[in-house]
Amino acid sequence: MATRTASRRAVAWIAGQGWKHLLLLAFGFAMLYPLVWMFTQSFTPNDAVMGRAGEGGFTLDNYLDGWSALGVSFGRFMANSFLVAALSIVGNLVSCTLAAYAFARLEFRLRGPMFALMLATIMLPFHVTVVPQYIVFHQLGLIDTYVPLILPKFLAVESFFVFLMVQFIRGLPRTLDDAAALDGCGQLRTFWSVILPLCLPAIGVTAVFTFIWTWNDFFTPLLYLTSPDKYTAALGLSTFQDATGLTNYGALFAMSVVTLIPVFAVFLVAQKALTRGIATTGLK
């Protein structure tokens, strides 16, 4: 009797609200499945990976092999990636906030056209600038250093973030600036003490996305880094799958998992920071 009412209740729940939950669960599983698959394959012996005939079971060999498979430890690649990502974040935050403040708040000649020009660079295909940029850095003797990866971030070339922050700053009430001016703040003081603290959510978004994009960037490090001990994690990973030979799938999956961990961690931490930023600034 009790079970019958329970099952009847379950049916009622599904018919009412429950089917949405079930649908979401199924959808979530479909999205997660590739990750789960990669995760389990990374613990499968290499000759049984990808449904090959070999003996199954659980092993950590993929991680041990992959970590040292390329002569340079994968930890070195990860450390390099961290260095590049950290400096890129600093660069983007310093330059993009300053540029955005100027476009949003300061009056200067040709502001409109310059803003349009900056927006146009978002539309400019990346490939157009690759070769000229490479030549410049080559002439400066900066190939095989991290400068070509980081220097552009200090020059606010990521116009997407500039645009994001301009829009954000435009949403802040001008009266705050006026109040600051009455208290005797100059532009820099207004920027630093009034605008910047209010921009925390935008700053958080910029930092997180800069991290993820530079962490995952393959093309720029590929072009500019030549010695293997400077390679980033993305470059190291790609070396596991050369089309002219066997792919070391086990090591590839294992190192992919390792490479995902920082991105995952950053997202977990940043999620909290983002919501807190929005809550404390009292916006929207």
Add this chain to the structure above:
Amino acid sequence: MAAHDGAGSRHTFPAAAGAAGALTRRTFLRAAGAVGAGLAGSSLLAACGDDGGGSSSSGGGGPATIRFAFWGSDDRVRRFQEAVELFHTEHKNIRVEPEFGAIDAIETKTTVAMAGGNLPDVFWIVGPLLPQLGRDGHLVDLSTLMGNGIDGDFEESLLLSGQVDGVQYALPHGLQSIGLFANQRVLDEVGVEVRKYPEAYTWDEYADICRQIREAMGDQFYGTDEPTYAGAPHFFRAWARQRGENLYSDDGDLGFTEDTLRSWLEYWQELRDSGAAVPPQLALEQNPFFEGAPMIRGLSAFHMRNSNQLLELQGLTEDELTLMPCPGNGGDGVSAIGIDPNILGISADSANQEAAVEFVNFLLNDPKRAEIVGTTIGAPATQAMREHILPTLSEPEAEFIEYIDFEATAPIDPIPPAPDTAGAFQDGVTLAMEELAYGRTSIDDTVAKVFGDLRQTLTG
């Protein structure tokens, strides 16, 4: 050009200065100084990442440093790192810095470095890039160095692969060709005899055998996979060469007739229709090579692919595999054989060309390096090296070496070099063949497409 671009990148500065217009000049300068300090810090950090000795010039009488770029996954990377260590013990005055990555990544990198004038001193050349590299003066003419720094006795037919307009810009360092892999267990079960050089199946015999296998093994098993849509164009080249034609002509146009292409497409259509060839739906469930090859997946008896893969393929299956010549390439058809060596060259911009030459000579002719590298990038290019490593090799590797040794020393007709545009052309052909295999187009349309649009791609 460089000065121009320098001005371009400074474009951001007027904007920053404009922003400062409303600030006082002093605060702006302070801010600019802070940014500048940040930059200086980052370049310092970059310098720290440099484990010393990173400069590519040999200033101050230190060891000459050369960059060496190659492609491959972890196993090959380790072999070449070991080979470079060996080179260092024999040449104390030269430092070799290896660079590696997947082949498509290396191709991209080479293209950009070529435009930027920053090619590695010694590098493996992705075939389609050779004509441009040579004609634009990026490579050292190696002909004067042959026998004069670079030793080795190379077959004339192999040297051809490194020539552009008759100039020897590159040298072969690893030989590969096409071959017919077979699952020996299936052949024994069905009672099919193996043919090795100098003999080979004819194409008609091959079709009969595939049908026979299909009949004997039942509905879920096929005779062969198809080189057509799988992107193995050199089987068609063999077909054309056996008819006295070629894939490309000497002037960079198509080297075969419409009839030859049509007969090739009809041959495979017939094999598909009779169930002798694996259906494309099934074959293309995975990348149809290595672990995804139908033969490895237990779907077919034969696999048509590059002969140097025998060792890797053997490692993927319990059944014994064997390597046979491409149909039609035996007996009187021997002159139709084609070899496609991997090639390497020396950058014309290299500051240490003597060191580069010494290293190239090591790569091509050092017996110990040949042992270390084995057949991972194909067979050594000289017979002397092939004979040297033969006793050290595993059984599948030895079978491959004997196979390619016959081909390398066979009296083969010269192969006209592929034009620069061959890559785009081949991609188009592979797609067109896939459309045909799925039955979305007809043979006539496919022939018309190859001789229409795709020929345009080739000749520009």
